[in-house]
Amino acid sequence: MKRKVCVVITARPSYARVKTALEAIRAHQGLELQLVVAASALLDRYGNALQVIEAEGFRVDRTVYMIVEGENLVTSAKSTGFGLAELATVFNDLKPDMVVSIADRYETIAASVAAAYMNIPLVHLQGGEVTGSIDEKTRHANTKLADIHLVCSESARVRVERMGERSDRVYLTGCPSIDLARQALEAEPRDLAALAAAYTGVGAPVDLARPYLVVMQHPVTTEYAEARRQTATTIDAIDALGVPTLWFWPNVDAGSDGASKAIRNARENGRLAHAHFYKNMRPLDFLSILVNSRGIVGNSSVALRECAFLGVPAVNVGSRQQGRDRGRNVVDVGHDAEAIATAVRRMWSSSERPRDLIYGDGHAGRRIADVLATAPLSIEKMLTY
Incomplete structure (x- = not known):
């Protein structure tokens, strides 16, 4: 039976960060892709990533409108709360075998909390990175809620393990956005x-x-x-x-x-x-x-x-x-x-254009799909150290 992988995209950059993984999940014989598009990814004034996602051939299973107008600290907190309530309903309807949360945006913590409290294995992409603002707190909170960690760099792998996460649950895959860059x-x-x-x-x-x-x-x-x-x-x-x-x-x-x-x-x-x-x-x-x-x-x-x-x-x-x-x-x-x-x-x-492979070699999507198809999914076992 195929594993149902629910990926939650909440903003236009999140799609770029995960696109090649979505393609690899969709193509994998052991996986079924469930795609949820939410928050600013649905809004025209921020580019309406939903239109791009559908134009590039992906089927969107659910949309979640959760952004409160105002673009301030209060509306960010309220948007997260609305997202938590709505995404819990979505996960209950779709019944995924795992949920994938991406990076550090405030909307992502809603997906992570909902999945964690519903005993759905949570996969976090881009954990362990440092950015120095509230985004970093959100990223690390996602890491602590997650059961499987798909990290993009060696330094991120080290940080996630130092946060107490099991090394056999941390996978250095690289970032799917580097696949697109390649x-x-x-x-x-x-x-x-x-x-x-x-x-x-x-x-x-x-x-x-x-x-x-x-x-x-x-x-x-x-x-x-x-x-x-x-x-x-x-x-x-x-x-x-x-x-x-x-x-x-x-x-x-x-x-x-x-x-x-x-x-x-x-x-x-x-x-x-x-x-x-x-x-x-x-x-x-x-x-x-x-x-x-x-x-x-x-x-x-x-x-x-x-x-x-x-x-x-x-x-x-x-x-x-x-x-x-x-x-x-x-x-x-x-x-x-x-x-x-x-x-x-x-x-x-300047004519200098130095290149560095900090965040991967351009083949992350396939690695991520392979991890999702084979990683252990028992919450009880995941919580046993």
Whole structure:
């Protein structure tokens, strides 16, 4: 009998983080994929990842609307509570043999708590990593609730085991997002102009045949009141540089409203005239855009994870990725417009594109499916040390 694997996707980056594992689970003879899409992954203002997921051929078994408007600390907590109640019902209906929770977003803890209290074996992907904010607390809480750990790096494996988790329940698989990065790196040259034109965006058209920059900056949950000012500082730097830029919209975290207002205010005042803004792209399309760029600016984990593998230079701004393993492609700066601009100028003029295999070799999806098909699933045995 096939094992039913319920994967919960709660945000647009979570899909990229797990896509190749979903493909491998779906193709595995011993597994049945159950896909639940929830939270900001359903919302148009954050790119509506659901549309991308379905367009790429996945069947979605359930959707869970759980986001409370406001993008602040109170609504984040309330959204988590709603998610816990709704996901418990979903798991009761689907009756999975295991639930897969991804990374560290606040919505993920709802899936983890529901599965744990329902005695459903919980699998956590991307445990053991350090990021230095509330996300890190959520990630480690997911780890302690989980029964099986799919870690992406050697340092993460060590941390999970030091947290008291059994070594025979910790599997170093690498990250599925690196599988997509490998595909983007090995792909035949693509028509980038046609690729970008396939997505609805706003702002000045950018000639992708010429050098361009990618910006992706999210609010920092522990500094959410500073989100507007911090985003405005990055805007000052990018506006002063005047280079062609593709700017991707911030995520749903507390402070998102402030970050979004900073961007809208700049555009309304005629700034960032050289930038084009997007909400979302299919993961492989986004990575194709990245690998052909001069580099990325902001505080997204993609700059430290996929870009390390791709050799894409990155200017990491602020504290959001504090403590996360990083490669030689990354330069860290504070929220200072001149410091950001100086780092981008150096990146723009450099031909160096160092690569590091920190988060995997590009074959994680298959490894994950094999683990899920063979790992022990008895909760009683898992709790016996």
